[in-house]
Amino acid sequence: MDTSRQRSRRIRRASAVAGCVAALGLLPSAALATPGSGVTATVLAKGTTAEGLKIxxxxxxxxxxxxxxxxxxxxTGxxxxxxxxIAVxxxxxxxxxxxxxxxxxxxxGQSFVEPDGARKVHNGRNLGTVPVVLYVTYLVPEGAALSVDAADPGCP
Incomplete structure (x- = not known):
């Protein structure tokens, strides 16, 4: 027979598991990311500053x-x-x-700057008939990925 203490412990444990499962549903999923296609990239140069830049x-x-x-x-996805x-x-x-x-x-011949941060998601597309060629300079924290996959924000 369960004591009230054992029953209380099981209820707390079940609540914790249910909370974890619910929280996982709030996390972005790789399945929500939109993969790119037809994109190739080549690193031309890479260096690391001795001190942080003001970025x-x-x-x-x-x-x-x-x-x-x-x-x-x-x-790009x-x-x-x-x-x-900054890209040219x-x-x-x-x-x-x-x-x-x-x-x-x-x-x-044109250039643009892309700001950083998860609120600045974007997708680059080539709607033309010739390849798009970009020269891009990234300034990222040491060891950080150059880009992070994100979900489509619901744009048509």
Whole structure:
């Protein structure tokens, strides 16, 4: 026969398990991420500063320069960056859909800056017939990923 103490312990344990299961449902899932397609990237140069740059990073900052090519019909998938980046469009036209569902287009010879943070998700697409070629410089905390997959915020 259960004592009231044993019963109370089982109820607390069951409540804790139920709470953990419910909390897991609130976490972003990799299944919600939108994978990219038709994208290739090559690191051209990489270095780490001796001190943090004034870009919200404490400690050292990785500076990475890459060329990114997006084939016609390709896209980056929804993602964000852990540090700001500056990009120059060398060829083609990049169409970026931003977190607020606004759309920005950048053509060859133009540049743009992408701010950092999970609230700044975006998806880059090549809606043209020629490859989009970008030269991108990232400024991220030392050891941080250059991009983090994110869920589509519900843009059409």
């Amino acid at each position: 919200k990073t404490k400690g050292r900052t990785d500076v990475v320069v890459r060329t990114i090519t997006i084939a016609p019909g390709g896209e 929804w993602h964000y960056h852990q540090g700001p980046l 469009v060398q060829a083609g036209t990049l169409t970026r859909t931003l977190a607020d569902c606004s759309v920005e287009r950048s053509s060859a």
